[in-house]
Every structure is written in C-alpha cells, then in structure tokens.
Amino acid sequence: MVSRDQSAMVAFVDRLNRRSSLSHAECGALLELRGRVSVARANIDIVSPGQRTDHACLVLDGMAGRFGQVANGQRQITALHIVGDMCDLHSIVAPRAGWALQALAPTSIMQVPHEQLLDIAQTYPNVARAFWRDCSVDASVLSQWLVNVGRLDARARLAHLICEMGVRMEEAALGVRTGFILDMSQDQIADALGLTPVHVNRTLKVLREEGVLELSRRFVRILDWELLVVIAEFDPHYLQIEPDAMRRAA
Amino acid sequence: MVSRDQSAMVAFVDRLNRRSSLSHAECGALLELRGRVSVARANIDIVSPGQRTDHACLVLDGMAGRFGQVANGQRQITALHIVGDMCDLHSIVAPRAGWALQALAPTSIMQVPHEQLLDIAQTYPNVARAFWRDCSVDASVLSQWLVNVGRLDARARLAHLICEMGVRMEEAALGVRTGFILDMSQDQIADALGLTPVHVNRTLKVLREEGVLELSRRFVRILDWELLVVIAEFDPHYLQIEPDAMRRAA
DNA sequence: CGACTCATTGAGCGAAGTCAACGTCCGTGG
DNA sequence: CCACGGACGTTGACTTCGCTCAATGAGTCG
Numbered sequence: 064m065v066s067r068d069q070s071a072m073v074a075f076v077d078r079l080n081r082r083s084s085l086s087h088a089e090c091g092a093l094l095e096l097r098g099r100v101s102v103a104r105a106n107i108d109i110v111s112p113g114q115r116t117d118h119a120c121l122v123l124d125g126m127a128g129r130f131g132q133v134a135n136g137q138r139q140i141t142a143l144h145i146v147g148d149m150c151d152l153h154s155i156v157a158p159r160a161g162w163a164l165q166a167l168a169p170t171s172i173m174q175v176p177h178e179q180l181l182d183i184a185q186t187y188p189n190v191a192r193a194f195w196r197d198c199s200v201d202a203s204v205l206s207q208w209l210v211n212v213g214r215l216d217a218r219a220r221l222a223h224l225i226c227e228m229g230v231r232m233e234e235a236a237l238g239v240r241t242g243f244i245l246d247m248s249q250d251q252i253a254d255a256l257g258l259t260p261v262h263v264n265r266t267l268k269v270l271r272e273e274g275v276l277e278l279s280r281r282f283v284r285i286l287d288w289e290l291l292v293v294i295a296e297f298d299p300h301y302l303q304i305e306p307d308a309m310r311r312a313a
Numbered sequence: 314m315v316s317r318d319q320s321a322m323v324a325f326v327d328r329l330n331r332r333s334s335l336s337h338a339e340c341g342a343l344l345e346l347r348g349r350v351s352v353a354r355a356n357i358d359i360v361s362p363g364q365r366t367d368h369a370c371l372v373l374d375g376m377a378g379r380f381g382q383v384a385n386g387q388r389q390i391t392a393l394h395i396v397g398d399m400c401d402l403h404s405i406v407a408p409r410a411g412w413a414l415q416a417l418a419p420t421s422i423m424q425v426p427h428e429q430l431l432d433i434a435q436t437y438p439n440v441a442r443a444f445w446r447d448c449s450v451d452a453s454v455l456s457q458w459l460v461n462v463g464r465l466d467a468r469a470r471l472a473h474l475i476c477e478m479g480v481r482m483e484e485a486a487l488g489v490r491t492g493f494i495l496d497m498s499q500d501q502i503a504d505a506l507g508l509t510p511v512h513v514n515r516t517l518k519v520l521r522e523e524g525v526l527e528l529s530r531r532f533v534r535i536l537d538w539e540l541l542v543v544i545a546e547f548d549p550h551y552l553q554i555e556p557d558a559m560r561r562a563a
Numbered sequence: 564c565g566a567c568t569c570a571t572t573g574a575g576c577g578a579a580g581t582c583a584a585c586g587t588c589c590g591t592g593g
Numbered sequence: 594c595c596a597c598g599g600a601c602g603t604t605g606a607c608t609t610c611g612c613t614c615a616a617t618g619a620g621t622c623g
Contacts, residue, residue, distance in 0.1 A: 131460030134546050139463040141456040156446040161453055161551050185438070195445045196406040202452040203411055205459060206391040210381030213389040213462045213507025217579070248601065257463025262579055264603060280588090296384050301411050467611070498569060512611055514571060529570095530620090564623105571618070580610085586603070593596085 068173060071123040072096060074147025074235050081234075082200065082303055083193035092183050093190065096121075098175040103166035110151065110164040117158070118174040119151040125170025126246045128255070130163045140255040141205065143167075143228070143247075147235045153198050155180055168246035168281075200303050207301045212257040215296070217266045220256045222295035225276060225283060230299050241285040245278070270294075318423060321373040322346060324397025324485050331484075332450065332553055333443035342433050343440065346371075348425040353377075353416035360401065360414040367408070368424040369401040375420025376496045378505070380413045390505040391455065393417075393478070393497075397485050403448050405430055418496035418531075450553045457551045462507040465546070467516045470506045472545035475526060475533060480549050491535040495528070520544075 076093045079085060085093070098118060103109050109127060110116055120127070122144050129142040129150070141162065144150045150164055155177050184191035204227075211220050229240035237243060249267070253260040270276050275291050277284045285291055326343045329335060335343070348368060353359050359377060360366055370377070372394050379392040379400070391412065394400045400414055405427050434441035454477075461470050479490035487493060499517070503510040520526050525541050527534045535541055 129456070131456060131464070133460065133464045137464045139460040141459050153449040153452065156442060157449045157453070157553065162456065188435070188438070188441075191438075191441065191445075192406060195441075195448070198445070198449060198452065199403040199407045202403065202448065202455060203407070205452060205455045206379070206381060206412065209391050209455060209459050209462060210383065210389040212459060214381070214383045214387045250601080257459075259580055260602085261581080261604090265579090268603080303407065500569080509612055510570085511572090511613080515611090518571080566623090567621085569618100569620080571616100573616085574614090576611105576613075578610095578612090579608105581608070582606090584604085586601100588599105588601080590599090591597085593594105 067171075068100065068123055069094075071121055071147050071173070075121060075149055078147055078235070079190075079193045079197055083189070083196050085189065085193060086187075089183075089187045089190050089193075092187065096175050096179055096183075098173045098179075100171060100173050102169070102171050105166055105168050105170075108163050108165050109170070109172055110160050112160060112163045114160050115158050116151065116154050116160060117178070118176050119149050119154055119180060120164065121149050121173040121175055122146050123171040123173055126167045127170055127172070128165055128167050128247075128251065130165055130254070132163070138254045139257060140251065141208070142201065143255060145228075145231060145235055146237055149175070149197070152180075152194055153201070155184075155194070167248075167251050203301050203303060217256070217258055217262055218269060219295055220258070221252070221263065221266050222270065222275070222291050223297055224252070224255060225278075225285065226291055226295045226297040226299075227302070229283070229285065229288075230302060230304070234302075234304055241288055243283055244281055245283050246281050317421075318350065318373055319344075321371055321397050321423070325371060325399055328397055328485070329440075329443045329447060333439070333446050335439065335443060336437075339433075339437045339440050342437065346425050346429055346433075348423045348429075350421060350423050352419070352421050355416055355418050355420075358413050358415050359420070359422055360410050362410060362413045364410050365408050366401065366404050366410060367428070368426045369399050369404055369430060370414065371399050371423040371425055372396050373421040373423055376417040377420055377422070378415055378417050378497075378501065380415055380504070382413070388504045389507060390501065391458070392451065393505060395478075395481060395485055396487055399425070399447070402430075402444055403451075405434075405444070417498075417501050453551050453553060467506070467508055467512055468519060469545055470508070471502070471513065471516050472520065472525070472541050473547055474502070474505060475528075475535065476541055476545045476547040476549075477552070479533070479535060479538075480552060480554070484552075484554055491538055493533055494531055495533050496531050 072094055076090050080090065109120055124146060127144045127150055128140045131139045131141055184194060211223050228245055229243060232238040232243040233240045249263045250260045253263045267278055275287050322344055326340050330340065359370055374396060377394045377400055378390045381389045381391055434444060461473050478495055479493060482488040482493040483490045499513045500510045503513045517528055525537050
C-alpha cells in the first residue's frame, strides 16, 4: 500500500517536473505530502458539486472524471484523471467545487490537505508556479476537448480520446500508447465525447473493422497508431509534454 | 485614449478584486501596468498559434476570441474576451500559445509585458494567487462550454451564451444583462457554439418568435430574462462572480 | 453605383439519437 | 455447481436535429 501511494506521488512530481523544472529540495518537499486515503467504487462521487473542500485529490489507483450535468439528466465528462493526477489542484484557489468528481472504476484517492500544498507553495514560489502551470495544462486539454466535441465527428472524437489517453498513459508509465488499460465503460466514454453509448459502440465497431484498434475488457490495443493519429487529427502539442515524448507521437 | 486604457485596466483590477481581495498597494501596483497598444481589425490574429509571447493581452476595446481549428477548416471558439479581460494571463506560465487569439470586431489590445506581471506577482504573492484564481475561472467557463456543446441542443446553447455574455457585460459595467452590445457576427456565434451559421440564424429566429430576445445590429435586447434562463439552464455559479451579482441572476 | 459582408430562408440530406431487443460476462447465493 | 440477476455490450429499425447547398435580401463603405 505504502509503495502504491508513493508511486502515485512520484508520478505526480514527475509530471510537474516534466513541465517546470524543480530543484531537489522542491521535489523532496512534494514527496513528503501525505493525506488520508479513501476508496470509491465506480460511479460514486469523490467530491460532490457545490462542496467546499480543504484538500486536493491525488489518484492512487483507478480512474476519476469530472462530470457536468444538464436538466434532463445527461452528463458530460469535462476531465479524465489517471494515476498520478492531482485532480483538484485548482481547488487551492477555488475551493468550492463546481462539478462532481466521480470514480469511473474502483479508485483510491489520497486527500492532500490544502494546508500542506499552500505551505510548499509559500516556501517555494517555483512550486507555486509549477502548480499554476499544471492547471494551465488541464485548461489546455479542456480547450482541445471543446474543439473536438464542437467540430469533429464521432469517429474522429473517439480516435482522439484514445490517442490522448495512450500518450498520457505512456507519459505516466502506466502502459504504452499502443496498449493500455482504459478503465471506463462505453457509457462513460460516451459521456466524455458528448455522444450516446449506442453510437460509441457503433463507432468502435467501425474503427475495429478498419483495423485501427481493438477495445475489449477495457484494454485498448492500437494496431495502426499512425492511422489513428490521422483519423483523430491528433497533435499532442496541447498536452505540453516534454519534447522527447512529443517527438515520438508525431 | 489614455482614459480608455485606464478604464479597461480598472475593469481588470475590479475583476480580480471581486474574486480575490487585494490590498490598496496591490491594486495600485496593478494599475501602474503599461504596455504597447495595438489595434486589430475583425478576424485578424492578435496572437497566432504556436507563437511564443512575452506579454499578456488586455482588451481595451472591442472583443477577442480564442480559436481552435480542425483539418477541414472549421473553427471552434474556446473563449470570448470582453473589455477588461486579460486574455492571456496563463501565458505567464505557458508562453507558447496553443491557439489563435483573434479580434472578433475592431479591437484594441494593450500588450502587458510578462516581466511587469511577474514583478508584481513576486512582490505580492497575493496577486500571484489572484492571477491563478482568474485562470481557474476561465477554466470553469471552459468546462461549462464543454457541457453545453456536448449536451445541450442549439436553442439552449444559444440561450446560454446570451445569458453568460449578459451577466459578464453587466459585471464589467459594459451594459445591463437585458441589453448589451455583442460585437460578433452570426458566423462567429456559430463558431462559439459548435453550430453552423445557418442554424444559428434559424435558432435566433425561434427565440425571437418566442418573444425571448431580439438581436439586431449586434445589439442584444432580452425581453424575458427569466424564460431565457430556463431555456438555457443557466446557473451563473460557474462564473464565480461575487454573491451580490449572483443573487440578481437567479 | 457596385462590391462586399452579413443575414435570411427554403429544400433535401445525413450523422447521430431513440427505442427496443438480445447477447455476454461475472459475481453471488441457494 | 449451477441458477439467477445485474451491468455492460451489440445490433436493428426508425426518427430527428442540425448540416449542406443555394438563392435572395439588407446594410455599408468607397
């Protein structure tokens, strides 16, 4: 357990360090962060809308999503978080949650107190900058999703999501971009893409028949990455990953 | 000219101050910010995609939007900025622009050097926090747009945009929520909503025939605010405006 | 006046949604 | 160990919202 917690925290610090460069002392301080660990079953709120939080949520295991909801009950996922993501970093500056944070699969979360994060941010302004930068990456992803949902058809949108998650999984050392566990149901994928589950299913079938990818038992295997990138119009720039990783995605 | 520049800067500081509370000294320092003023005609890039900037853009006059683009040439607006908005605040931590920032109408911009902003942020950590918070509000708006584009139909989406801009215009003292200038063409509105211009036109007609609003010569007159809010499923919470303004929107 | 941009309207089409049935996997408890 | 139930995935038939293509109108500026 301890090692699992630790490895997620390492992934988080790596993630920050890949986009901002942190000193040894700064990394060390971040790695000292600790919080209460809680477990959520799939489709259970980790943070409820309107709730005021005093902690940020580090994903230790599983997967989480941010959900918007409309009057007729339909939902839209606005962010997906994998192991090593600090979902709620922005809650430091905006502690009242606007949306639900929910587990997509059985998920463990470490609740890192704002207090600890603020301490580090005050001691190391460079870390504060790294936090802000991390939030701006999330916003960049959000922009890309808006473009996709607004202007791409179902096939391209689905392909784009798979590309993004592949690159992110690889970045977080949770798999390779051509083979990784995407621990979401087709219903949840539909909520991320602004589609219906039925249409996601049909669209997956199309991609399968094109020989681009396979998705079964929540494992994605990409058979033709190059083609998938073309279908998705995927340009990993928006993920703001280090140059190395970006070159490999082209 | 000087007074116009000054009033936009005042609007920006007010905006920050409404969400974070700044001291007199902090406000004073912000009001000292100065930069080169440039003017852009409609549909001309203020910042081009991929460009590395050393300044943030304060809208002095007119209106600007952030544009994403897909392979077939379609565009998606991911953010709208009105007078007093610092469009590019996040460029302080992520100076490479991912998307185009374009004028929607004839627009004046003050290019505020990052250097000045960083100076203030270093001197006053509280201001750094306010900047970060302002970025998180932008992200919150982005989330709401994603939910709208993903899950609302054209009528609700259009109604929502009008509600949002009404409240923002009123907040920035550029009009009242039931009557304001929305300096965008129907083509641009379509790009903001993920629709086609033709469908925006038809949808406007529906709202006009329902007696909810009028939009002509870029002036919006809302005849039935309450109804518009219902149609849009508009809840201004996500704009994170001060309690006063929020109460009035309900 | 003419050229241009922007707004309006019609007719037909197509991508995605809706409704509904059925299949598959898996955990649970008799 | 098997029968049941529930969640998830698959497929078909039909509908609909928004798109495409195209023509025309209205306002504006040189």
